[in-house]
Amino acid sequence: MAAPAVGGIGIANLPNQRHKIVAKRGAHFTIMVVGESGLGKTTLINTLFSTELSSSKNYSRRHVKQLDKLTEVEIIKAELEEKSFKVKLTVIDTPGFGDYVNNRDSWSPIIDFIDDQHETYMRQEQQPQRGEKTDLRVHACLYFIRATGHTLKPLDIEIMKRLGTRVNLIPVIAKADTLTQGDLANFKQRIRAVIAAQNIRIYQPPIDPEDTQSAEHARLLADAMPFSIIGSTEDVQTADGRTVKGRQYLWGVAEVENENHCDFRKLRSLVIRTHMLDLISTTEESHYENYRQAQMETRKFGEPKVKKLDNPKFKEEEEGLRRRFTEQVKAEEARFRQWEQHLIAERDRLNKDLELAHSAVKQLEAELDNLQVGYGRGSQRR
Numbered sequence: 599m600a601a602p603a604v605g606g607i608g609i610a611n612l613p614n615q616r617h618k619i620v621a622k623r624g625a626h627f628t629i630m631v632v633g634e635s636g637l638g639k640t641t642l643i644n645t646l647f648s649t650e651l652s653s654s655k656n657y658s659r660r661h662v663k664q665l666d667k668l669t670e671v672e673i674i675k676a677e678l679e680e681k682s683f684k685v686k687l688t689v690i691d692t693p694g695f696g697d698y699v700n701n702r703d704s705w706s707p708i709i710d711f712i713d714d715q716h717e718t719y720m721r722q723e724q725q726p727q728r729g730e731k732t733d734l735r736v737h738a739c740l741y742f743i744r745a746t747g748h749t750l751k752p753l754d755i756e757i758m759k760r761l762g763t764r765v766n767l768i769p770v771i772a773k774a775d776t777l778t779q780g781d782l783a784n785f786k787q788r789i790r791a792v793i794a795a796q797n798i799r800i801y802q803p804p805i806d807p808e809d810t811q812s813a814e815h816a817r818l819l820a821d822a823m824p825f826s827i828i829g830s831t832e833d834v835q836t837a838d839g840r841t842v843k844g845r846q847y848l849w850g851v852a853e854v855e856n857e858n859h860c861d862f863r864k865l866r867s868l869v870i871r872t873h874m875l876d877l878i879s880t881t882e883e884s885h886y887e888n889y890r891q892a893q894m895e896t897r898k899f900g901e902p903k904v905k906k907l908d909n910p911k912f913k914e915e916e917e918g919l920r921r922r923f924t925e926q927v928k929a930e931e932a933r934f935r936q937w938e939q940h941l942i943a944e945r946d947r948l949n950k951d952l953e954l955a956h957s958a959v960k961q962l963e964a965e966l967d968n969l970q971v972g973y974g975r976g977s978q979r980r
Protein backbone atom coordinates (compact mmCIF):
# COMPACT_ATOMS: atom_id res chain seq x y z
CA MET A 599 0.00 0.00 0.00
CA ALA A 600 1.31 3.40 -0.89
CA ALA A 601 2.05 5.72 1.99
CA PRO A 602 -0.50 8.52 2.31
CA ALA A 603 0.65 11.55 0.37
CA VAL A 604 2.31 13.97 2.70
CA GLY A 605 1.62 17.64 2.04
CA GLY A 606 4.43 20.02 1.22
CA ILE A 607 7.22 20.10 3.70
CA GLY A 608 5.94 23.37 5.04
CA ILE A 609 8.68 25.84 4.26
CA ALA A 610 6.45 27.57 1.73
CA ASN A 611 4.63 28.97 4.76
CA LEU A 612 7.71 30.82 5.86
CA PRO A 613 7.16 34.00 3.82
CA ASN A 614 3.71 34.30 5.39
CA GLN A 615 5.22 34.91 8.78
CA ARG A 616 5.31 38.56 9.69
CA HIS A 617 8.98 39.27 9.48
CA LYS A 618 11.32 41.93 8.29
CA ILE A 619 13.36 39.56 6.22
CA VAL A 620 12.13 39.53 2.67
CA ALA A 621 12.26 35.93 1.71
CA LYS A 622 12.25 36.29 -2.06
CA ARG A 623 15.82 35.14 -2.45
CA GLY A 624 15.26 32.41 0.10
CA ALA A 625 16.86 32.09 3.48
CA HIS A 626 20.23 31.02 4.77
CA PHE A 627 19.76 28.98 7.89
CA THR A 628 22.46 27.52 10.12
CA ILE A 629 21.74 25.08 12.90
CA MET A 630 24.24 23.55 15.30
CA VAL A 631 24.04 20.48 17.51
CA VAL A 632 25.96 20.34 20.77
CA GLY A 633 26.21 17.78 23.54
CA GLU A 634 28.12 14.83 24.94
CA SER A 635 29.08 12.17 22.44
CA GLY A 636 26.71 9.27 21.94
CA LEU A 637 23.54 11.24 22.65
CA GLY A 638 22.19 10.92 19.12
CA LYS A 639 23.16 14.29 17.63
CA THR A 640 24.20 12.91 14.24
CA THR A 641 21.21 10.57 14.22
CA LEU A 642 18.80 13.46 14.85
CA ILE A 643 20.24 15.43 11.95
CA ASN A 644 19.91 12.45 9.67
CA THR A 645 16.36 11.94 10.93
CA LEU A 646 15.50 15.55 10.14
CA PHE A 647 16.91 15.11 6.64
CA SER A 648 15.27 11.77 6.03
CA THR A 649 11.85 13.16 6.95
CA GLU A 650 12.44 16.46 5.22
CA LEU A 651 14.34 15.77 2.00
CA SER A 652 12.83 13.50 -0.60
CA SER A 653 16.24 12.73 -2.02
CA SER A 654 19.74 13.40 -0.88
CA LYS A 655 20.89 15.02 -4.09
CA ASN A 656 21.34 18.44 -2.56
CA TYR A 657 23.03 17.11 0.46
CA SER A 658 26.75 17.28 1.06
CA ARG A 659 28.91 16.67 4.05
CA ARG A 660 32.36 17.96 4.58
CA HIS A 661 34.86 18.43 7.32
CA VAL A 662 35.74 22.04 7.25
CA LYS A 663 36.98 23.29 10.47
CA GLN A 664 39.51 21.64 12.69
CA LEU A 665 38.83 23.32 16.01
CA ASP A 666 41.73 21.69 17.79
CA LYS A 667 43.23 18.26 17.68
CA LEU A 668 40.38 16.69 19.61
CA THR A 669 37.33 18.55 18.41
CA GLU A 670 36.32 19.15 14.85
CA VAL A 671 33.01 20.12 13.43
CA GLU A 672 31.34 18.65 10.41
CA ILE A 673 29.46 20.99 8.13
CA ILE A 674 26.55 19.60 6.18
CA LYS A 675 24.84 21.63 3.52
CA ALA A 676 21.45 20.97 2.05
CA GLU A 677 18.86 22.82 0.04
CA LEU A 678 15.20 22.70 0.85
CA GLU A 679 12.84 23.96 -1.78
CA GLU A 680 9.10 24.24 -1.95
CA LYS A 681 6.90 26.32 -4.23
CA SER A 682 10.02 28.16 -5.37
CA PHE A 683 10.87 29.23 -1.83
CA LYS A 684 14.40 28.10 -1.10
CA VAL A 685 16.23 27.52 2.13
CA LYS A 686 19.96 26.98 2.16
CA LEU A 687 20.42 24.86 5.22
CA THR A 688 23.74 24.41 6.96
CA VAL A 689 24.10 21.98 9.82
CA ILE A 690 27.09 22.09 12.11
CA ASP A 691 27.57 18.73 13.72
CA THR A 692 30.00 18.83 16.62
CA PRO A 693 31.56 15.78 18.19
CA GLY A 694 30.83 15.33 21.86
CA PHE A 695 32.54 17.34 24.45
CA GLY A 696 32.58 16.05 28.00
CA ASP A 697 34.65 13.11 26.80
CA TYR A 698 37.59 14.78 28.35
CA VAL A 699 37.96 15.05 32.05
CA ASN A 700 39.53 18.40 31.38
CA ASN A 701 36.09 19.84 30.71
CA ARG A 702 36.74 23.49 30.14
CA ASP A 703 38.95 22.74 27.16
CA SER A 704 36.39 20.45 25.67
CA TRP A 705 33.63 23.03 25.39
CA SER A 706 35.53 26.25 24.84
CA PRO A 707 36.15 25.42 21.13
CA ILE A 708 32.39 25.32 20.62
CA ILE A 709 31.85 28.70 22.26
CA ASP A 710 34.83 30.06 20.29
CA PHE A 711 33.37 28.73 17.05
CA ILE A 712 30.15 30.67 17.62
CA ASP A 713 32.03 33.86 18.55
CA ASP A 714 34.34 33.44 15.56
CA GLN A 715 31.39 33.40 13.17
CA HIS A 716 30.15 36.70 14.59
CA GLU A 717 33.69 38.06 14.38
CA THR A 718 34.14 36.98 10.76
CA TYR A 719 30.82 38.51 9.78
CA MET A 720 31.55 41.74 11.59
CA ARG A 721 34.94 42.11 9.90
CA GLN A 722 33.35 41.60 6.50
CA GLU A 723 30.78 44.26 7.32
CA GLN A 724 33.58 46.72 8.00
CA GLN A 725 35.11 46.24 4.55
CA PRO A 726 34.52 48.96 1.97
CA GLN A 727 32.92 46.52 -0.49
CA ARG A 728 30.23 44.63 1.29
CA GLY A 729 29.21 42.04 -1.27
CA GLU A 730 28.39 38.38 -0.67
CA LYS A 731 29.55 37.50 2.83
CA THR A 732 30.54 34.15 4.20
CA ASP A 733 28.05 33.75 6.96
CA LEU A 734 28.07 30.81 9.34
CA ARG A 735 26.45 32.60 12.24
CA VAL A 736 24.48 29.99 14.16
CA HIS A 737 20.73 30.67 14.17
CA ALA A 738 19.69 27.77 16.35
CA CYS A 739 21.73 25.66 18.70
CA LEU A 740 20.25 22.35 19.83
CA TYR A 741 21.69 21.33 23.17
CA PHE A 742 21.39 17.61 23.94
CA ILE A 743 20.63 16.61 27.52
CA ARG A 744 21.16 13.00 28.57
CA ALA A 745 17.90 11.35 29.67
CA THR A 746 19.16 10.36 33.10
CA GLY A 747 15.85 10.95 34.84
CA HIS A 748 17.66 13.00 37.48
CA THR A 749 18.56 16.58 36.69
CA LEU A 750 20.95 18.78 34.70
CA LYS A 751 24.63 18.21 35.38
CA PRO A 752 26.83 21.13 36.49
CA LEU A 753 28.66 20.88 33.15
CA ASP A 754 25.35 21.18 31.26
CA ILE A 755 24.47 24.28 33.28
CA GLU A 756 27.86 25.89 32.61
CA ILE A 757 27.68 25.34 28.87
CA MET A 758 24.02 26.23 28.49
CA LYS A 759 24.57 29.50 30.33
CA ARG A 760 27.33 30.46 27.90
CA LEU A 761 25.41 29.31 24.84
CA GLY A 762 22.22 31.08 25.89
CA THR A 763 23.80 34.52 25.81
CA ARG A 764 25.29 33.91 22.36
CA VAL A 765 22.73 32.00 20.30
CA ASN A 766 19.13 30.89 20.19
CA LEU A 767 19.46 27.93 22.53
CA ILE A 768 17.00 25.08 22.15
CA PRO A 769 17.46 22.35 24.75
CA VAL A 770 16.40 18.80 23.86
CA ILE A 771 16.17 15.61 25.89
CA ALA A 772 18.06 12.95 23.97
CA LYS A 773 16.87 9.35 23.54
CA ALA A 774 13.46 9.95 25.06
CA ASP A 775 12.64 6.29 24.40
CA THR A 776 14.91 5.24 27.25
CA LEU A 777 12.61 6.77 29.88
CA THR A 778 9.03 5.84 30.72
CA GLN A 779 6.43 8.53 29.94
CA GLY A 780 6.04 9.34 33.64
CA ASP A 781 9.77 9.62 34.28
CA LEU A 782 10.16 11.71 31.14
CA ALA A 783 7.47 14.18 32.27
CA ASN A 784 9.08 14.54 35.70
CA PHE A 785 12.52 14.93 34.18
CA LYS A 786 11.25 17.66 31.88
CA GLN A 787 9.70 19.57 34.78
CA ARG A 788 12.90 19.33 36.77
CA ILE A 789 14.97 20.65 33.88
CA ARG A 790 12.57 23.53 33.32
CA ALA A 791 12.95 24.42 37.00
CA VAL A 792 16.76 24.36 36.81
CA ILE A 793 16.74 26.47 33.63
CA ALA A 794 14.60 29.07 35.39
CA ALA A 795 16.56 28.97 38.66
CA GLN A 796 19.91 29.28 36.89
CA ASN A 797 18.71 32.05 34.59
CA ILE A 798 19.66 30.09 31.51
CA ARG A 799 18.41 31.94 28.44
CA ILE A 800 16.61 29.65 26.06
CA TYR A 801 14.84 30.54 22.83
CA GLN A 802 11.29 31.79 23.32
CA PRO A 803 8.96 31.58 20.33
CA PRO A 804 7.40 35.06 20.07
CA ILE A 805 3.72 35.34 20.94
CA ASP A 806 1.84 37.53 18.50
CA PRO A 807 -1.22 38.94 20.33
CA GLU A 808 -2.89 39.80 17.01
CA ASP A 809 -2.70 36.32 15.60
CA THR A 810 -4.37 33.92 18.00
CA GLN A 811 -3.63 30.85 15.92
CA SER A 812 0.10 31.40 15.68
CA ALA A 813 0.21 32.58 19.31
CA GLU A 814 -1.41 29.34 20.36
CA HIS A 815 1.13 27.36 18.38
CA ALA A 816 4.01 29.35 19.87
CA ARG A 817 2.71 28.70 23.38
CA LEU A 818 2.38 25.01 22.65
CA LEU A 819 6.01 24.92 21.50
CA ALA A 820 7.27 26.96 24.46
CA ASP A 821 5.43 24.70 26.93
CA ALA A 822 6.99 21.58 25.41
CA MET A 823 10.58 22.72 25.90
CA PRO A 824 12.96 21.03 26.43
CA PHE A 825 11.76 18.91 23.51
CA SER A 826 12.08 15.18 24.04
CA ILE A 827 13.62 13.49 21.03
CA ILE A 828 13.71 10.07 19.45
CA GLY A 829 16.05 9.82 16.48
CA SER A 830 16.00 7.11 13.84
CA THR A 831 16.21 6.83 10.09
CA GLU A 832 14.96 3.23 10.10
CA ASP A 833 11.50 2.27 8.87
CA VAL A 834 9.89 -0.16 11.30
CA GLN A 835 6.51 -1.89 11.57
CA THR A 836 4.15 -1.01 14.41
CA ALA A 837 1.90 -3.61 16.04
CA ASP A 838 -1.08 -2.17 14.12
CA GLY A 839 0.73 -2.52 10.81
CA ARG A 840 1.93 0.99 10.07
CA THR A 841 5.42 1.63 8.69
CA VAL A 842 7.04 4.47 10.58
CA LYS A 843 10.42 5.96 11.36
CA GLY A 844 11.22 4.57 14.77
CA ARG A 845 13.12 2.23 17.05
CA GLN A 846 11.98 -1.34 17.52
CA TYR A 847 11.95 -2.86 20.98
CA LEU A 848 10.61 -6.04 22.50
CA TRP A 849 7.89 -3.97 24.10
CA GLY A 850 6.94 -2.22 20.86
CA VAL A 851 8.02 0.65 18.65
CA ALA A 852 9.20 4.08 19.77
CA GLU A 853 7.91 6.32 16.98
CA VAL A 854 9.81 9.43 15.91
CA GLU A 855 6.75 11.28 14.62
CA ASN A 856 4.26 10.20 17.28
CA GLU A 857 3.41 13.14 19.57
CA ASN A 858 2.65 10.70 22.38
CA HIS A 859 6.17 9.30 22.20
CA CYS A 860 8.30 12.42 21.82
CA ASP A 861 8.38 16.06 20.69
CA PHE A 862 10.24 15.53 17.39
CA ARG A 863 7.41 17.07 15.35
CA LYS A 864 7.34 20.16 17.57
CA LEU A 865 11.08 20.58 17.24
CA ARG A 866 10.92 20.16 13.46
CA SER A 867 8.07 22.61 13.28
CA LEU A 868 9.98 25.17 15.31
CA VAL A 869 13.24 25.05 13.40
CA ILE A 870 12.12 24.31 9.87
CA ARG A 871 8.48 25.18 9.45
CA THR A 872 7.20 27.98 11.63
CA HIS A 873 10.03 29.82 13.37
CA MET A 874 12.99 29.68 11.03
CA LEU A 875 12.70 33.33 10.08
CA ASP A 876 12.33 34.42 13.68
CA LEU A 877 15.44 32.42 14.60
CA ILE A 878 17.30 34.20 11.82
CA SER A 879 16.12 37.69 12.68
CA THR A 880 16.69 37.33 16.45
CA THR A 881 20.22 36.13 15.72
CA GLU A 882 20.81 39.19 13.61
CA GLU A 883 19.06 41.72 15.84
CA SER A 884 19.90 40.40 19.27
CA HIS A 885 22.81 37.95 19.45
CA TYR A 886 24.97 39.38 16.68
CA GLU A 887 24.19 42.91 17.77
CA ASN A 888 25.23 42.10 21.37
CA TYR A 889 28.51 40.68 20.13
CA ARG A 890 29.16 43.66 17.88
CA GLN A 891 28.45 46.19 20.59
CA ALA A 892 30.56 44.38 23.17
CA GLN A 893 33.48 44.29 20.71
CA MET A 894 33.07 47.95 19.73
CA GLU A 895 33.38 48.99 23.34
CA THR A 896 36.69 47.21 23.83
CA ARG A 897 38.58 48.03 20.64
CA LYS A 898 38.99 50.68 18.02
CA PHE A 899 37.15 50.52 14.75
CA GLY A 900 38.66 48.02 12.35
CA GLU A 901 41.21 46.75 14.84
CA PRO A 902 41.54 42.97 14.96
CA LYS A 903 40.68 40.98 18.06
CA VAL A 904 43.37 41.54 20.70
CA LYS A 905 45.97 38.78 20.89
CA LYS A 906 47.51 38.25 24.29
CA LEU A 907 51.15 37.59 23.35
CA ASP A 908 51.90 40.44 20.98
CA ASN A 909 54.43 42.42 23.05
CA PRO A 910 57.94 41.74 21.54
CA LYS A 911 59.72 42.75 24.72
CA PHE A 912 58.46 39.76 26.61
CA LYS A 913 58.45 37.32 23.74
CA GLU A 914 61.84 35.71 24.37
CA GLU A 915 61.37 35.37 28.09
CA GLU A 916 57.97 33.95 27.48
CA GLU A 917 59.27 31.39 25.00
CA GLY A 918 61.73 30.05 27.57
CA LEU A 919 59.09 29.81 30.23
CA ARG A 920 56.73 28.19 27.83
CA ARG A 921 59.26 25.52 26.81
CA ARG A 922 59.92 24.48 30.38
CA PHE A 923 56.27 24.54 31.17
CA THR A 924 55.41 22.44 28.11
CA GLU A 925 57.85 19.72 29.12
CA GLN A 926 56.32 19.44 32.54
CA VAL A 927 52.83 19.46 31.16
CA LYS A 928 53.64 16.73 28.64
CA ALA A 929 54.78 14.36 31.36
CA GLU A 930 51.66 15.03 33.40
CA GLU A 931 49.47 14.75 30.35
CA ALA A 932 50.60 11.25 29.49
CA ARG A 933 49.66 10.10 32.96
CA PHE A 934 46.44 12.01 32.76
CA ARG A 935 45.38 10.56 29.37
CA GLN A 936 45.67 7.04 30.72
CA TRP A 937 43.44 7.89 33.61
CA GLU A 938 41.05 9.65 31.28
CA GLN A 939 40.78 6.63 28.95
CA HIS A 940 39.95 4.52 31.94
CA LEU A 941 37.21 6.93 33.04
CA ILE A 942 35.70 7.12 29.56
CA ALA A 943 35.55 3.34 29.30
CA GLU A 944 33.95 3.19 32.72
CA ARG A 945 31.41 5.88 31.85
CA ASP A 946 30.44 4.16 28.60
CA ARG A 947 30.00 0.88 30.44
CA LEU A 948 27.76 2.52 33.05
CA ASN A 949 25.69 4.31 30.41
CA LYS A 950 25.15 1.02 28.55
CA ASP A 951 24.05 -0.58 31.82
CA LEU A 952 21.67 2.30 32.43
CA GLU A 953 20.13 1.99 28.98
CA LEU A 954 19.73 -1.75 29.42
CA ALA A 955 18.12 -1.24 32.82
CA HIS A 956 15.68 1.32 31.39
CA SER A 957 14.80 -1.03 28.59
CA ALA A 958 14.27 -3.89 31.07
CA VAL A 959 11.97 -1.70 33.16
CA LYS A 960 9.91 -0.83 30.12
CA GLN A 961 9.70 -4.49 29.11
CA LEU A 962 8.56 -5.46 32.61
CA GLU A 963 5.97 -2.68 32.60
CA ALA A 964 4.63 -3.90 29.27
CA GLU A 965 4.42 -7.45 30.63
CA LEU A 966 2.66 -6.17 33.73
CA ASP A 967 0.14 -4.31 31.56
CA ASN A 968 -0.49 -7.49 29.57
CA LEU A 969 -0.96 -9.50 32.76
CA GLN A 970 -3.43 -6.94 34.10
CA VAL A 971 -5.38 -6.99 30.85
CA GLY A 972 -5.36 -10.81 30.93
CA TYR A 973 -6.43 -10.86 34.55
CA GLY A 974 -9.23 -8.39 33.80
CA ARG A 975 -10.56 -10.67 31.07
CA GLY A 976 -10.18 -13.74 33.25
CA SER A 977 -12.23 -12.33 36.09
CA GLN A 978 -14.97 -11.16 33.72
CA ARG A 979 -15.38 -14.67 32.37
CA ARG A 980 -16.03 -16.07 35.81
Ligand SMILES: Nc1nc2c(ncn2[C@@H]2O[C@H](COP(=O)(O)OP(=O)(O)O)[C@@H](O)[C@H]2O)c(=O)[nH]1
Nearest residue numbers: 635636637638639640641773774775827828829
Ligand atom coordinates in the same frame (compact mmCIF):
# COMPACT_ATOMS: atom_id res chain seq x y z
N1 LIG B 1 17.62 4.63 22.22
C1 LIG B 1 18.00 5.57 21.38
N2 LIG B 1 19.20 5.50 20.78
C2 LIG B 1 19.56 6.46 19.91
C3 LIG B 1 18.71 7.55 19.61
N3 LIG B 1 19.33 8.35 18.71
C4 LIG B 1 20.54 7.77 18.46
N4 LIG B 1 20.68 6.62 19.18
C5 LIG B 1 21.83 5.71 19.17
O1 LIG B 1 22.87 6.26 19.95
C6 LIG B 1 24.13 5.98 19.38
C7 LIG B 1 24.92 7.26 19.15
O2 LIG B 1 24.27 8.06 18.19
P1 LIG B 1 25.00 9.25 17.41
O3 LIG B 1 23.97 9.90 16.57
O4 LIG B 1 26.23 8.77 16.75
O5 LIG B 1 25.41 10.20 18.63
P2 LIG B 1 26.34 11.51 18.61
O6 LIG B 1 27.67 11.08 19.12
O7 LIG B 1 25.67 12.44 19.57
O8 LIG B 1 26.37 12.03 17.22
C8 LIG B 1 23.85 5.20 18.09
O9 LIG B 1 23.96 3.83 18.38
C9 LIG B 1 22.41 5.54 17.79
O10 LIG B 1 21.75 4.52 17.07
C10 LIG B 1 17.43 7.61 20.26
O11 LIG B 1 16.62 8.53 20.08
N5 LIG B 1 17.14 6.60 21.13
Ligand SMILES: [Mg+2]
Nearest residue numbers: 639640692693
Ligand atom coordinates in the same frame (compact mmCIF):
# COMPACT_ATOMS: atom_id res chain seq x y z
MG1 LIG C 1 28.01 12.52 16.04
